[in-house]
Every structure is written in C-alpha cells, then in structure tokens.
Amino acid sequence: MAFARSRQTLAIAGVLGLALGVTACGTGNDKKSGNAGSAECTAYEKYGDNDGKKVTIYSSIRDIEADRLNESWKQFEDCTGIDIDHEGSGEFEAQLGVRVDGGNAPDLAFIPQPGLLKRFVDAGKLKPVGAATKTEAEANYSPDWLKYSTLNGQLYGAPLGSNVKSFVWYSPKMFKDKGWTVPTTWDELIKLSDTIAASGTKPWCAGIESGDATGWPATDWIEDVLLRTAGPEVYDQWTTHGIPFNDPKVADALNRAGTILKNDKYVNAGFGGVKSIATTSFQEAGVPITTGKCALHRQASFYANQWPQGTKVAEDGDVFAFYFPAIDPAQGKPVLGGGEFVAAFNDRPEVQVVQTYLASGEYANSRAKIGDWVSANKKLDLANVPNPVDKLSVQLLQDEKTVFRFDGSDLMPAAVGAGTFWKGMVEWINGKDTAAVLNGIEGSWK
Amino acid sequence: MTTATPTVPTGAQAIRKSTAAGRVRKRLNSRTATLVSIVIAIAWTVPTVGLFVSSFRPENEIKTTGWWTVFSNPQFTLENYQEVLFGRSSSSGQLASYFINSLAITIPSVLFPLAFAALAAYALAWINFRGRDWLYIAIFALQIVPLQMALVPLLRFFSTGVTIAGVQVLPAWDLVDEQKFAQVWFAHTCFALPFAVFLLHNFISQLPADLMEAARVDGATHPRIFRTIVLPLITPALAAFGIFQFLWVWNDLLVALIFAGGGNETAPLTVRLAEMAGSRGNEWQRLTAGAFVSIVVPLIVFLSLQRYFVRGLLAGSVKG
Amino acid sequence: MEFDFAAEQPKFLMLMYGLIAFVAVVGGLLLLLDVVPAWFARRREAQLVAASVSGAPLPRRGKPQEGLFALFFLLPTLLLLAVGLVGPAIRTTLLSFMDAGSNNWVGLRNYGWMFSDPTILRVLTNTLIWVILVPLVATSFGLIYAVLVDKARLEAVAKSLIFLPMAISFVGASIIWKFVYAYRSEEQQQIGLLNQIVVSLGGEPKQWLLDSPLNTFLLIVIMVWIQAGFAMVVLSAAIKAIPADIVEAARLDGVSPWQMFWQITMPSIRPALIVVVVTLSIATLKVFDIVRTATNGNYDTSVIANEMYNQAFRYGQNGQGSALAVFLFVLVIPIVIYQIRNLRQQREG
Known part of the structure; x- marks a missing residue:
C-alpha cells in the first residue's frame, strides 16, 4: 500500500517537473559575456581572458551599497568574462571566521580590520598578493596604508574604500545665523563650545549605541584625541601594545575627551545628560543639528548618509563637516580613518586578476562615480567624486601634509579592539573613572 | 491479512462539559477572573500593537513622538512597507523570491525531524532493549549543546567531508546555489531532534500499555503498531511539534546565514530582512514594517493549526 | 526588477x-x-x-x-x-583545553580564566538569575492565564493573544521591547511606553537598560513574554484533559475552588508542568539573541551563550568560548538527573 502510494507521488512529481521544465524553456535567461571585443573593453585586455570563471567575494557591504559595488565592476565582468559573486552580511566579522574554519572560505574578502586580517595570516589562511597586484597597490596607495596589510614582509591585500573619521559635523546655516565661525584650533573649538553653552543650548551631541558594536564611536573620539596630543609615534606604540593601554598619555587623552563627552554643560544636546550618550544610537546622534538643538557632532565622513531625507549636505547647505582641529601643532595634521582591505583566501589566476583590478585607479574612479565612496587611491580623480563631504575626505587623504593613522580599535586584537575597548568606553560614559576603565582594558590584553 | 487491527478507544473524544479549571474559574469571583485575564492579555498585546501602529507611521514621527499619539494626531503612511517589500535596492524587488526560499527551507526542515523523532521516540518508549533509558537521557541532554558551537564542525562536514586517519570516509557535498537547501535541512534536522524526541517521547510513552500489549498478542510487529496505532494517536502531537519547529526554522537567521549563504538563490526572508536594516545599523521605520512582514506567515500557520495543537496535547494524556 | x-x-x-x-x-x-x-x-x-x-x-x-x-x-x-x-x-x-587559535594544549587555563575574571563571574551569576526566574515566572503566568480563560467566552482569541509573541523571532521581540524601554530626555516627548507611563505619573524618565541589576530583569521580561505562550498552550491542553468524573466527584465532595486547584488540577497536569519547566530551563540556558540585540551584554547584562559567541566568533578566543560552552553542559546536569528520576518513577508506576 505504502509502495503504491509513493509510486503515485513519483508520477505526480514527474508531471509537475515536466510542466515546470516547459515554462523554464520559454524564458531563456542565459548570461553571455559577448562584448569582449568592443571598444570599452580595450582597457581590460591586460587582465587576460578568464571567460566563465567565477570569483566569490564576502564583505560587510549590503543593500544599496552592495548594488553600487555590483554596478562598479559590471564592465569588468562583461569584458573579462569573470563572474564576480558578491555577498554582504551584517555578521561579516563573526561569519567569516566560521566559514574559513569550516573549510568554506570565499575567494576574496573585504576585511575592514587589520587585526582580523592578521589573525587569518597567523592561522595561515590568507594568500599573499601576486606580483601584479603588488605593483598596482604600491603605485596607488601610500606606504602609510600598505603597512596595515603587510605582515612578515608580505603584502596581503590592497586597500579599497576608505573613510575619514576626523570630522565634526555642524550646520553652516546655524553658524551663519548666530555669527559663529568654524574653529581651526582646539582652543577655538572649546571657546566656541563655551559660547554656545552660555547661550543656553548644549553644544555637543553624541551617541555610541550601535547594536552589538556599541561603544565604537567613543573609541574613535579617544583615538582622534590621542593622535593629536601624543602624536602618531605614540599612537602606533599604543595600537601595537608597545606601551601599555593604560599609559598616562592615554589617560590624558581620555580625560581631555572627557572635558567634552563627560561635561554636563556640553552634552548631550537634544537627548539628555551624559549617560544618554550610552543609549543614543549613533545613527540618531547627530540628527538634533537639523532641528537646531545641537551645534556640534564628531563623526566620520560616512555619517553623510544618516541625515534625514531632504537634508542638504554641502558647505552652504543644512549640514556639513569641518576637520577636527589639531591640538598640538608640532604633531602635524593627523587624520584618523578606516577602510577595508581586499584579502585573498585562494590564489587562482582569476582571483588574482580581480584583486589587481580592485587595486587599480580605473576601479577607484569607476566606483567613485557612482557616489558615496571615498578611497585613498592616488589615481582617484577628485572630479569623479560627486558628494562634497566625500570630496573633502579625498582631499584630506591625498594631502601631502596629512598624517594618516588607521582606527586603532581595528588594529588591536579583536578581544580588545572589538571587545573590552568598546565595553570599557560604555562603562566610562556610564560613570566609571578613567583609571579603572584603562586598567580593565590593559588587563584583558594578553 | 487476517490480523485484526485493534480499535482505538475514542474516549478522548467525549465532550467534557466541565473541567477542573473551569470549576475553579466559575467558583472564583468570575468578574475578578475576567478582569485579571483581560489585564494580562492587554499587557501581552500592547508591545506588539505599538510596533504595529508604528509600522504605519512616517519615519520622522516614529523617531520623535510616541506611537500612542496617533490617537490624537493620526498620521499614516504605507511607505515603510513599500520600502521593505519593494525596497530601494535592486534585489529587494525579489522579496517573493526570498519568500519561496523560506518555504523551501522550512517544509523539509519540519518534516524530517518530525518523522525521525517519532520513530526514535517510539523505539525508546515501547521497544525493550538494553540501555534504552540511558540512550533517551543522552538524547535529552543533547538539547543543551549550543548550536553556535556546532556550526564550524558541521560546515566542515559539508565542505570537506569526513577524513579518518587520512582516509576520505565521506566526500564533500560540493553543493551550489539552490542545492544548498539540503545543507540547511540537514542542519535544522540535527538541531531539532533532541527536543523533538523529548517532546514526542513524553506523549508516546503515555499511550495506554494495554493497547500495545493487545496488538503484540495479535502478532503485530513494531512497524505495524507504529503505523496503525501510534501514528493516528499522536498525529495531533506531531502537529504541535510541527508548529514549534516551523516557528523556529522560519525565524532562524544564524543557521541559514551559514549553510544557505546570503544570495537570493537560497537565503530566507530573515536574512533579507536583517540586511534591510541597513548596512550601518538599525532604522526603526524599516524594522517595524519588516518585523510584521515576517510575522504574518507564522501567525497564519498558528491560527489555522491551533485546533490540532490543543487536541495534540490532549492525546498525550489519554491515560488521565 | x-x-x-x-x-x-x-x-x-x-x-x-x-x-x-x-x-x-x-x-x-x-x-x-x-x-x-x-x-x-x-x-x-x-x-x-x-x-x-x-x-x-x-x-x-x-x-x-x-x-x-x-x-x-x-x-x-x-x-x-x-x-x-x-x-x-x-x-x-x-x-576548551586549548589556546585561542586551537594550536596548543593549555590545560585548565581557560577554566581558571572563567572563574577569576570578574566580568565572567558576573555573566555566570546573570545566567543563574535567568534560569531561575524565566521558567518560574513564565510557567506561572501561563498557568494562571490558562486557568482563567478556560471555558471562557472567546477562549481561542484570548489564547492567540498570549501565543502571538511565540510567532515573533527573538530578535524581533527584543526590538519590540527596546522600543518599549526607549528613552528621551525630559524636555522631549517620550517614545517609549514605559517612560511615558512614568512621566504621566509625574516621574522622571529613566534609561532603563543602563542600571544593573534592574536591566537584567527587564531583559528577562522579554523572555517571559515570549515563552508564557508556550507554557499556556501546553498547560491549557493538560487542564482540558483532566477527566470530567474526577472533577465531578470532587465537586460533590464540596471542595473549595482553591482545594480543587491544588488537589485535582495540579497533580493531574504534573507531567505537562514538567515538560514546560524543563523545556523553558534549557531554552533559557541557551538564551542568546535577546541579550545580544537589546544590550549586547553591556551594563552587566551578559549571559553565558552571548559571552561564548563573542569569545569564540568575534574575539577569536576559541578556547575561552569553548570553556563557557562546556560550563553550559555542566549546568544542565541537575535537569538531567531530575529527568532520570522522573523516568524511573514512570517505569515503576
């Protein structure tokens, strides 16, 4: 009986399958990389013929940003015949490890944390870049950048996108109305803050809530200040644990940041007291600027995407950003930033070709034209960057005088940089004193 | 074919006009009882209502005023749903595609553990063999293994196969695109089994022993008893577990993320909705609408199966 | 498209x-x-x-x-x-006996770390609070509600309302409650229901998720909210299965409703009660998404499963993460022993 029934099921299944097969034949959607010989493809001839090959990429880039990525390498795919299969995930950092350990690593990964990159190099999972990629990367990126992906004398990936974190957002309109001017030194910044505070409104707004990454905006604050007070050399020692995490210089920087972040007269405009910084999401934190409740908000260039719809981001618009001023003129013009590196888990020729292409100037310009993107690539033409804040960022990154340093929490081992450092900052905002917080983080760094 | 099939007692179907709890309720001041139950029901529903109302409010309103202000200042929009369903991203027009993925993942992931666990639970309850109690306890205890810790070994099982002392015992699965569904089914089935065996064992072991005895005396074999006596009696209990498993698989994110990947060939709705939250964090307006889109199906399933559900749990207590 | x-x-x-x-x-x-x-x-x-x-x-x-x-x-x-x-x-x-990269044996070092690091000790305490409170409170609510709505008008609707949260994922539920606990300063309109209630009663709005140990209890509320539906459905079915003759006999004996509940209802639904409590205890031990979504373990709210995930997957500390998982295995032992006793009784009875 059971047998008869299952035979029947099979028959039904067969009929269904046939029907579906017929519908499938009606709409042929086979993708052809047909235009390999056309004019716009001449630029891609150097990448050779890899028709039909597939390269998988894993990153933390999702949604519209991911669509833009796909658009940016569309022509490359059409001309070289390589099929780039990109997958973005909000769980990127944790899932990449699972996939690699599980023997299911992607060909390429856009890794935003040099600390994570180092972990995979140490575990012997990543492949050093090929000669062509290395030449391209060295021609287009400064040693300042490449040192973050160079381990044991080998380059493990060229940078891709970047962002500049040393920005303070403000409302040009509000500044004009009230007669305030954009500060260019730390003293001016504090003076301006006092002026605003005296006028009855709190000057600064901040928020460090960010789901399971809560705390990171505060680490940026500390890093930015430390880079300005102690200089890039000390900063480098600090991120590599050459000096202890609780070094007096770090404590000084934290206390100086505290004169703003833990000052009840200064924060938290539009949200409440100091402690409200801990529970305000970083996406919402700057929004009071648009309603006139807040004047200053320190956040990276990518905050440009967080403003409510209809907000004009421009030097003469509703909101814009100025460079977070230097504190000690002797330390030059430090810029804190971040970015991702294109690291390879496989070294098949087509993977190396894609890696080389992503390091090139052509790619940087192709991606920048689509919008909302910044890169430290030297071949990036400023004219191709549509958005004013991105333009400002590229200018800063390409400026000879700029002393660039990578976001420190991304350089540290994840247990510290994405663990105790974040959590420590949350506790610090929540009332714990500087020394206790720093000692706690130092104790966790083994 | 002369073996008489033992008839199933139909006592469970007897209509019971008054139950113990009913008595308690009636004797209690019934107005107080009603009041308390209404208060609990409201307390349980209000958070969801808040979210539901919010999902129809404009972004700016959600962020600046409480949802209860709609009663004095009604402002509604369908924009949030539009954004979630049709999106700004080119891939989001295919939400239907993710929906199909969710279905393709969920159906086998419910059926397999259901069948395997029913067979196992029957064996553990009614077949005499040495060490069965210990085996049952061991399976029960496996419930505690956090699935996070099983992700890496299971993924390695799929992608590199099994090698013992240098010898390839099982090959890698090497699945592509929609074939990856099989990995997800496999993973969900593994993770569901301990709880399924535990729950079904509870019901099956409480079936009346004389029923089994009678069947054995008539010469029925275990497979026959399982098919003709046990299965009809526990069908409602299966429905009960089926709902729990359905809810779990439908709402799962982690397992799908690892074993199905994020593309629209295989990723379920939850993965898509998690992405919708935006690449740089959470946005209330999308989350509120997204949450409701994903709730709809489980809700329909629950409401339509609710009858079986209650009867299913009844069956476990035939013994009284 | x-x-x-x-x-x-x-x-x-x-x-x-x-x-x-x-x-x-x-x-x-x-x-x-x-x-x-x-x-x-x-x-x-x-x-x-x-x-x-x-x-x-x-x-x-x-x-x-x-x-x-x-x-x-x-x-x-x-x-x-x-x-x-x-x-x-x-x-x-x-x-759990190896180092972060799983290359060298380190003996009991990860366990030493677990029991000496104050933040981890806090995590263990929190898990204990969770596993005691959630099964107790969720089962009580489920039971009370099941008794109250039994045979009431609109019983199906009433039950669906309580069961509704079960259909929502843990992440979704946490988002819903984060919304309830949301905070706005005094000058602003509140968007969180809890603070709105506090304000309308003349109080000051609070940042609920910031203060330990209150925040842990507020997170437990989320879990109870989800799981009470499970308890209610299972217990309600058990209550309905109590044979009418027993009830009738007791009624003729003139027992009070209170006695009826403790002497008839409770003993009859004991097996169902055990299933509910055991299932909830294990689910609570493994609770992960709620803490991760609501606070990510900040402000002293972390629990074992969350810490385990962070250590093993985010920080790359496989050894420490695994040690925490093994501790979970240990925590389940009392439940297993209880289950063995139950099984013995069942076999004898």
Whole structure:
C-alpha cells in the first residue's frame, strides 16, 4: 500500500517537473559575456581572458551599497568574462571566521580590520598578493596604508574604500545665523563650545549605541584625541601594545575627551545628560543639528548618509563637516580613518586578476562615480567624486601634509579592539573613572 | 491479512462539559477572573500593537513622538512597507523570491525531524532493549549543546567531508546555489531532534500499555503498531511539534546565514530582512514594517493549526 | 526588477527532491521493517512445519529481534545526532583545553580564566538569575492565564493573544521591547511606553537598560513574554484533559475552588508542568539573541551563550568560548538527573 502510494507521488512529481521544465524553456535567461571585443573593453585586455570563471567575494557591504559595488565592476565582468559573486552580511566579522574554519572560505574578502586580517595570516589562511597586484597597490596607495596589510614582509591585500573619521559635523546655516565661525584650533573649538553653552543650548551631541558594536564611536573620539596630543609615534606604540593601554598619555587623552563627552554643560544636546550618550544610537546622534538643538557632532565622513531625507549636505547647505582641529601643532595634521582591505583566501589566476583590478585607479574612479565612496587611491580623480563631504575626505587623504593613522580599535586584537575597548568606553560614559576603565582594558590584553 | 487491527478507544473524544479549571474559574469571583485575564492579555498585546501602529507611521514621527499619539494626531503612511517589500535596492524587488526560499527551507526542515523523532521516540518508549533509558537521557541532554558551537564542525562536514586517519570516509557535498537547501535541512534536522524526541517521547510513552500489549498478542510487529496505532494517536502531537519547529526554522537567521549563504538563490526572508536594516545599523521605520512582514506567515500557520495543537496535547494524556 | 517565476523553478525542483527523499527514507524504512521480519516469520514457520514433520526437536524459539528493530527505528536519529551534535560537543570540550587559535594544549587555563575574571563571574551569576526566574515566572503566568480563560467566552482569541509573541523571532521581540524601554530626555516627548507611563505619573524618565541589576530583569521580561505562550498552550491542553468524573466527584465532595486547584488540577497536569519547566530551563540556558540585540551584554547584562559567541566568533578566543560552552553542559546536569528520576518513577508506576 505504502509502495503504491509513493509510486503515485513519483508520477505526480514527474508531471509537475515536466510542466515546470516547459515554462523554464520559454524564458531563456542565459548570461553571455559577448562584448569582449568592443571598444570599452580595450582597457581590460591586460587582465587576460578568464571567460566563465567565477570569483566569490564576502564583505560587510549590503543593500544599496552592495548594488553600487555590483554596478562598479559590471564592465569588468562583461569584458573579462569573470563572474564576480558578491555577498554582504551584517555578521561579516563573526561569519567569516566560521566559514574559513569550516573549510568554506570565499575567494576574496573585504576585511575592514587589520587585526582580523592578521589573525587569518597567523592561522595561515590568507594568500599573499601576486606580483601584479603588488605593483598596482604600491603605485596607488601610500606606504602609510600598505603597512596595515603587510605582515612578515608580505603584502596581503590592497586597500579599497576608505573613510575619514576626523570630522565634526555642524550646520553652516546655524553658524551663519548666530555669527559663529568654524574653529581651526582646539582652543577655538572649546571657546566656541563655551559660547554656545552660555547661550543656553548644549553644544555637543553624541551617541555610541550601535547594536552589538556599541561603544565604537567613543573609541574613535579617544583615538582622534590621542593622535593629536601624543602624536602618531605614540599612537602606533599604543595600537601595537608597545606601551601599555593604560599609559598616562592615554589617560590624558581620555580625560581631555572627557572635558567634552563627560561635561554636563556640553552634552548631550537634544537627548539628555551624559549617560544618554550610552543609549543614543549613533545613527540618531547627530540628527538634533537639523532641528537646531545641537551645534556640534564628531563623526566620520560616512555619517553623510544618516541625515534625514531632504537634508542638504554641502558647505552652504543644512549640514556639513569641518576637520577636527589639531591640538598640538608640532604633531602635524593627523587624520584618523578606516577602510577595508581586499584579502585573498585562494590564489587562482582569476582571483588574482580581480584583486589587481580592485587595486587599480580605473576601479577607484569607476566606483567613485557612482557616489558615496571615498578611497585613498592616488589615481582617484577628485572630479569623479560627486558628494562634497566625500570630496573633502579625498582631499584630506591625498594631502601631502596629512598624517594618516588607521582606527586603532581595528588594529588591536579583536578581544580588545572589538571587545573590552568598546565595553570599557560604555562603562566610562556610564560613570566609571578613567583609571579603572584603562586598567580593565590593559588587563584583558594578553 | 487476517490480523485484526485493534480499535482505538475514542474516549478522548467525549465532550467534557466541565473541567477542573473551569470549576475553579466559575467558583472564583468570575468578574475578578475576567478582569485579571483581560489585564494580562492587554499587557501581552500592547508591545506588539505599538510596533504595529508604528509600522504605519512616517519615519520622522516614529523617531520623535510616541506611537500612542496617533490617537490624537493620526498620521499614516504605507511607505515603510513599500520600502521593505519593494525596497530601494535592486534585489529587494525579489522579496517573493526570498519568500519561496523560506518555504523551501522550512517544509523539509519540519518534516524530517518530525518523522525521525517519532520513530526514535517510539523505539525508546515501547521497544525493550538494553540501555534504552540511558540512550533517551543522552538524547535529552543533547538539547543543551549550543548550536553556535556546532556550526564550524558541521560546515566542515559539508565542505570537506569526513577524513579518518587520512582516509576520505565521506566526500564533500560540493553543493551550489539552490542545492544548498539540503545543507540547511540537514542542519535544522540535527538541531531539532533532541527536543523533538523529548517532546514526542513524553506523549508516546503515555499511550495506554494495554493497547500495545493487545496488538503484540495479535502478532503485530513494531512497524505495524507504529503505523496503525501510534501514528493516528499522536498525529495531533506531531502537529504541535510541527508548529514549534516551523516557528523556529522560519525565524532562524544564524543557521541559514551559514549553510544557505546570503544570495537570493537560497537565503530566507530573515536574512533579507536583517540586511534591510541597513548596512550601518538599525532604522526603526524599516524594522517595524519588516518585523510584521515576517510575522504574518507564522501567525497564519498558528491560527489555522491551533485546533490540532490543543487536541495534540490532549492525546498525550489519554491515560488521565 | 520584476519577478521571474521561471528563475524560481530550480528551487521548487529542489524542494520536490527533498520531499521525494523524505518519502523514500521514511517510507522505505517502514517498508523494510515490515517486509523483512515477515519474510523471517515465514521462514520460521516453514522450519517449524519441517521440524514437526521430521519429528526432530523444535528449534529453540529465539528472542524476537527487538534490539534490531530498535536499531532501525533509531538509526536516522542517531546518525544525525552523531554528526550534528555529539561530534561538535566533543570537539568543543577538547577545544576548551586549548589556546585561542586551537594550536596548543593549555590545560585548565581557560577554566581558571572563567572563574577569576570578574566580568565572567558576573555573566555566570546573570545566567543563574535567568534560569531561575524565566521558567518560574513564565510557567506561572501561563498557568494562571490558562486557568482563567478556560471555558471562557472567546477562549481561542484570548489564547492567540498570549501565543502571538511565540510567532515573533527573538530578535524581533527584543526590538519590540527596546522600543518599549526607549528613552528621551525630559524636555522631549517620550517614545517609549514605559517612560511615558512614568512621566504621566509625574516621574522622571529613566534609561532603563543602563542600571544593573534592574536591566537584567527587564531583559528577562522579554523572555517571559515570549515563552508564557508556550507554557499556556501546553498547560491549557493538560487542564482540558483532566477527566470530567474526577472533577465531578470532587465537586460533590464540596471542595473549595482553591482545594480543587491544588488537589485535582495540579497533580493531574504534573507531567505537562514538567515538560514546560524543563523545556523553558534549557531554552533559557541557551538564551542568546535577546541579550545580544537589546544590550549586547553591556551594563552587566551578559549571559553565558552571548559571552561564548563573542569569545569564540568575534574575539577569536576559541578556547575561552569553548570553556563557557562546556560550563553550559555542566549546568544542565541537575535537569538531567531530575529527568532520570522522573523516568524511573514512570517505569515503576
């Protein structure tokens, strides 16, 4: 009986399958990389013929940003015949490890944390870049950048996108109305803050809530200040644990940041007291600027995407950003930033070709034209960057005088940089004193 | 074919006009009882209502005023749903595609553990063999293994196969695109089994022993008893577990993320909705609408199966 | 982009393969178990006939192959469990004695770390609070509600309302409650319900999730909110299954409603109660998404599963993460022992 029934099921299944097969034949959607010989493809001839090959990429880039990525390498795919299969995930950092350990690593990964990159190099999972990629990367990126992906004398990936974190957002309109001017030194910044505070409104707004990454905006604050007070050399020692995490210089920087972040007269405009910084999401934190409740908000260039719809981001618009001023003129013009590196888990020729292409100037310009993107690539033409804040960022990154340093929490081992450092900052905002917080983080760094 | 099939007692179907709890309720001041139950029901529903109302409010309103202000200042929009369903991203027009993925993942992931666990639970309850109690306890205890810790070994099982002392015992699965569904089914089935065996064992072991005895005396074999006596009696209990498993698989994110990947060939709705939250964090307006889109199906399933559900749990207590 | 049904075709095909596989495996197994023993039975019958004809002594009647049957019934489950859970559990235990990259043995160092680091001790305490409170409170609410709405008008609707949260994922539920706990400063309008209530009663708005240990209790509320529906449904069904004659007899004896509840209802639903409490305890031990979504373990709210995930997957500390997982295994032992006792009682009764 059971047998008869299952035979029947099979028959039904067969009929269904046939029907579906017929519908499938009606709409042929086979993708052809047909235009390999056309004019716009001449630029891609150097990448050779890899028709039909597939390269998988894993990153933390999702949604519209991911669509833009796909658009940016569309022509490359059409001309070289390589099929780039990109997958973005909000769980990127944790899932990449699972996939690699599980023997299911992607060909390429856009890794935003040099600390994570180092972990995979140490575990012997990543492949050093090929000669062509290395030449391209060295021609287009400064040693300042490449040192973050160079381990044991080998380059493990060229940078891709970047962002500049040393920005303070403000409302040009509000500044004009009230007669305030954009500060260019730390003293001016504090003076301006006092002026605003005296006028009855709190000057600064901040928020460090960010789901399971809560705390990171505060680490940026500390890093930015430390880079300005102690200089890039000390900063480098600090991120590599050459000096202890609780070094007096770090404590000084934290206390100086505290004169703003833990000052009840200064924060938290539009949200409440100091402690409200801990529970305000970083996406919402700057929004009071648009309603006139807040004047200053320190956040990276990518905050440009967080403003409510209809907000004009421009030097003469509703909101814009100025460079977070230097504190000690002797330390030059430090810029804190971040970015991702294109690291390879496989070294098949087509993977190396894609890696080389992503390091090139052509790619940087192709991606920048689509919008909302910044890169430290030297071949990036400023004219191709549509958005004013991105333009400002590229200018800063390409400026000879700029002393660039990578976001420190991304350089540290994840247990510290994405663990105790974040959590420590949350506790610090929540009332714990500087020394206790720093000692706690130092104790966790083994 | 002369073996008489033992008839199933139909006592469970007897209509019971008054139950113990009913008595308690009636004797209690019934107005107080009603009041308390209404208060609990409201307390349980209000958070969801808040979210539901919010999902129809404009972004700016959600962020600046409480949802209860709609009663004095009604402002509604369908924009949030539009954004979630049709999106700004080119891939989001295919939400239907993710929906199909969710279905393709969920159906086998419910059926397999259901069948395997029913067979196992029957064996553990009614077949005499040495060490069965210990085996049952061991399976029960496996419930505690956090699935996070099983992700890496299971993924390695799929992608590199099994090698013992240098010898390839099982090959890698090497699945592509929609074939990856099989990995997800496999993973969900593994993770569901301990709880399924535990729950079904509870019901099956409480079936009346004389029923089994009678069947054995008539010469029925275990497979026959399982098919003709046990299965009809526990069908409602299966429905009960089926709902729990359905809810779990439908709402799962982690397992799908690892074993199905994020593309629209295989990723379920939850993965898509998690992405919708935006690449740089959470946005209330999308989350509120997204949450409701994903709730709809489980809700329909629950409401339509609710009858079986209650009867299913009844069956476990035939013994009284 | 418009929806292309043809592109979905392989998925349905795959789903169909899955269903065919299901029918083949389950149907095949039952068929096999049905046919093979029948064949043996016929052979045995033939032997018996032959023996009686020849007058030879009857072959010793073998014990029915119960064990073999059991093996086949259990085979799929045991295979899957071995691959999916037993293997990983053993691996985790081994990893817990190794360093972060799983390269060198470090003995008990990870366990030493677990019991000496104050933040981890806090995590262990929190887990204890969770596992005591959630089953207790959720079961109580479920039971009270089940009793209250039993036989009431609109019972189905009333039950659906409580069950509703079960249909929402843990992440979704946490988002809903984060919304309830949301904070705005005094000058602003509140968007969180809880603060709105506080404000309208003349109080000051609070940042609920910031203050320990209150925040842990507020997170527990989320879990109770989700799981009370499960308790209610199971217990309600058990209550309905209490035979009417027992109730009737008790009524004739003139017992009070209170006595009725404690002497009739409670003992009758004891098995269901055990299922609920055990299931909730284990689910609570493994709770992860709620803490991760609501606070990510900040402000002293972390629990074992959350910390384990962070250590093993985010910080790359495989050893420490695994040690925490092993501690979870240990925590379940009391429940297992209780379950063994139950089983013994059941076998004897």
